[in-house]
Amino acid sequence: MKEFEWAVIGSGIAGIVSAEILTREGHSTVLIEKNEKLASETTRDFHEWMHTGSLYTLIPDNLITLKFILGAVDDILEYYSSYQGMNLIPTESGIKIETVQNGWFADNRIHFKYRIKDRKITFPWLIGVARSVYLIEKIKQHDWLRRRAGVLDPYKLNYQEIFKLTNTLIKHKQDYFDLETPDFTTISRNLLRDLITTSIKYGLHVSLSNEFLKYKKNDDGYLIHCSKESFKAKNIVLGLGANISGFIEADVKTSFAPLAVVSNISKETNSFTELDYYPKNCINIITKGNNIGLIGGISFSDKNKCDSYMDEVIKKHKKYNPDLQVLNRYIGVKSEITVKNQPRNYLYHIIEIESNVWGIIPGKFTLGFSIAPEFYRRIYKKNPRKSFKTFSNDGKYGDLVSNTAWYDMSRNQK
Ligand SMILES: Cc1cc2nc3c(=O)[nH]c(=O)nc-3n(C[C@H](O)[C@H](O)[C@H](O)COP(=O)(O)OP(=O)(O)OC[C@H]3O[C@@H](n4cnc5c(N)ncnc54)[C@H](O)[C@@H]3O)c2cc1C
The missing domain is CATH 3.30.70 (Alpha-Beta Plaits)
Known part of the structure; x- marks a missing residue:
C-alpha cells in the first residue's frame, strides 16, 4: 500500500488548492477523487464569478463577508503571483487584468443593475443600494499596492455621502441604476490546470475514479479505505464539498x-x-x-x-x-454548511475533525485562495512560500481536470 504524508480527498477547489500548497512545500501528497476527472462537481458547475466583495455590500453583516472576500483577492496576489497565468495586476487604485496567454482571469467586469423604479420599493432598499454603491466605489479605488484590503475599515461609512447618493437614486430616470463593479470572471480551467500541473511536477500523486469510503487510525497514521485503491497517510484533508457532512458535525x-x-x-x-x-x-x-x-x-x-x-x-x-x-x-x-459553534456561515471553514484530520469547506470558489495559505499556516505555523517555480498546463496533466459544464454544453451543440 502506498504511503503519503498527506491524503487530500475530494478535488474541487478546496482539494486542489490544499494539494497544491502542500506539494509546493515538498510534502508527499495523494489527491483522491471519486469521479473520472478532477473538479467535476460544484467546481465544474459554478458561474466563474470572481468576487471582490461587491455583492456583499448589500448584506447587513457588518461587512464580515466583504472583508473575507477582499482578503482572498489579497492572497491571490500574495501567494499565486509566481504563476504565469495569474494576470491580476495590483495598482494604487484597483486591480487591472492583463491579457496573457492562458490567463486565469478575464477583464469581464460584472455590472450591477439595481432596480430603483418600482412603486413598491421601499426607502430602506434605496439606502441599502446607496450604501452598496458607496462601498463598491471604495473597493474600486482600493490601493492594492499596499493591500490589506481585508481590513478595510467598516466604520468609515460616510452617511452624508450615502444620503447624497440616495437622493441621486431617487432622481434617476431609468428603472435600473447601472454600475460597473470591480468583480471579474475567472477562466477557471486555465487556473486549475496550472495548479494541478505544478503540483504533479512537485510529486503529487492523483488517484481518480477512487471513492473514499472511510479512514481508520493505526499506529503511524491513517488507513484510507477507498473503492479502488487504498492508501496510508499521516494526515488527511477532507475537501468533499457537501459530502463532508458525513464526517463532521455540520x-x-x-x-x-x-x-x-x-x-x-x-x-x-x-x-x-x-x-x-x-x-x-x-x-x-x-x-x-x-x-x-x-x-x-x-x-x-x-x-x-x-x-x-x-x-x-x-x-x-x-x-x-x-x-x-x-x-x-x-x-x-x-x-451551505453551518458548523456548530462557529458563527461564520457561507464563508470558509477549516476544521480539525480529529488529530491530523482536517475538513475544508470554502463556501465560494473565490475563497479558495485564502483557505489554502490559512490551512498551511495552521498546520505548520509559518507562511507557505510566495515565490517558487511553477509549471503551466502541458495537456498531459491538465487534462485530468474536467471542462466546465457550460463549455461542454456549448460545444456539444455545435
Ligand atoms: C450554481 C453555483 C454557482 C456558483 N457560482 C460561484 C461563483 O461564480 N463564484 C464563486 O466564487 N463561487 C461560486 N459558487 C460556489 C463554489 O462553486 C463552491 O463553493 C466551490 O466550487 C466548492 O468547492 P469544493 O471543493 O468545496 O466542493 P466541490 O467542487 O463539490 O468538490 C468536492 C469534490 O469531492 C469529491 N468527492 C465527494 N465525495 C467523495 C468521496 N467519497 N471520495 C472521493 N471524492 C469525493 C467530489 O466528486 C468533488 O470533486 C457557486 C456554486 C453553485 C452551486
Missing part, C-alpha cells in the same frame, strides 16, 4: 440553482446581475465569449420550482437579447 442546507447555457447574445452584452428588492427578480448573466452566456438567478430548496423559474429568467433575458437561444439547462447544487 448542518448542510442544500438548494438548487437553475442555470442555462445560451448563445446568440450580442457582443455589447456585459456580465450583469439585476438586483431587486425582491430576490426572485435578481436574474444574472456571465458572458463567456463567442456570444455564449450562462444565465441564472436565485436558488430554491424545492428542486421542482427550478424549471418554471428558468422559463421566466429566459423570458427576462430576451428583453436584452431577443435572439437568445437556449443550448442547454442544468441545475447547480448549492450546499
Whole structure:
C-alpha cells in the first residue's frame, strides 16, 4: 500500500488548492477523487464569478463577508503571483487584468443593475443600494499596492455621502441604476490546470475514479479505505464539498440553482446581475465569449420550482437579447454548511475533525485562495512560500481536470 504524508480527498477547489500548497512545500501528497476527472462537481458547475466583495455590500453583516472576500483577492496576489497565468495586476487604485496567454482571469467586469423604479420599493432598499454603491466605489479605488484590503475599515461609512447618493437614486430616470463593479470572471480551467500541473511536477500523486469510503487510525497514521485503491497517510484533508457532512458535525442546507447555457447574445452584452428588492427578480448573466452566456438567478430548496423559474429568467433575458437561444439547462447544487459553534456561515471553514484530520469547506470558489495559505499556516505555523517555480498546463496533466459544464454544453451543440 502506498504511503503519503498527506491524503487530500475530494478535488474541487478546496482539494486542489490544499494539494497544491502542500506539494509546493515538498510534502508527499495523494489527491483522491471519486469521479473520472478532477473538479467535476460544484467546481465544474459554478458561474466563474470572481468576487471582490461587491455583492456583499448589500448584506447587513457588518461587512464580515466583504472583508473575507477582499482578503482572498489579497492572497491571490500574495501567494499565486509566481504563476504565469495569474494576470491580476495590483495598482494604487484597483486591480487591472492583463491579457496573457492562458490567463486565469478575464477583464469581464460584472455590472450591477439595481432596480430603483418600482412603486413598491421601499426607502430602506434605496439606502441599502446607496450604501452598496458607496462601498463598491471604495473597493474600486482600493490601493492594492499596499493591500490589506481585508481590513478595510467598516466604520468609515460616510452617511452624508450615502444620503447624497440616495437622493441621486431617487432622481434617476431609468428603472435600473447601472454600475460597473470591480468583480471579474475567472477562466477557471486555465487556473486549475496550472495548479494541478505544478503540483504533479512537485510529486503529487492523483488517484481518480477512487471513492473514499472511510479512514481508520493505526499506529503511524491513517488507513484510507477507498473503492479502488487504498492508501496510508499521516494526515488527511477532507475537501468533499457537501459530502463532508458525513464526517463532521455540520448542518448542510442544500438548494438548487437553475442555470442555462445560451448563445446568440450580442457582443455589447456585459456580465450583469439585476438586483431587486425582491430576490426572485435578481436574474444574472456571465458572458463567456463567442456570444455564449450562462444565465441564472436565485436558488430554491424545492428542486421542482427550478424549471418554471428558468422559463421566466429566459423570458427576462430576451428583453436584452431577443435572439437568445437556449443550448442547454442544468441545475447547480448549492450546499451551505453551518458548523456548530462557529458563527461564520457561507464563508470558509477549516476544521480539525480529529488529530491530523482536517475538513475544508470554502463556501465560494473565490475563497479558495485564502483557505489554502490559512490551512498551511495552521498546520505548520509559518507562511507557505510566495515565490517558487511553477509549471503551466502541458495537456498531459491538465487534462485530468474536467471542462466546465457550460463549455461542454456549448460545444456539444455545435
Ligand atoms: C450554481 C453555483 C454557482 C456558483 N457560482 C460561484 C461563483 O461564480 N463564484 C464563486 O466564487 N463561487 C461560486 N459558487 C460556489 C463554489 O462553486 C463552491 O463553493 C466551490 O466550487 C466548492 O468547492 P469544493 O471543493 O468545496 O466542493 P466541490 O467542487 O463539490 O468538490 C468536492 C469534490 O469531492 C469529491 N468527492 C465527494 N465525495 C467523495 C468521496 N467519497 N471520495 C472521493 N471524492 C469525493 C467530489 O466528486 C468533488 O470533486 C457557486 C456554486 C453553485 C452551486
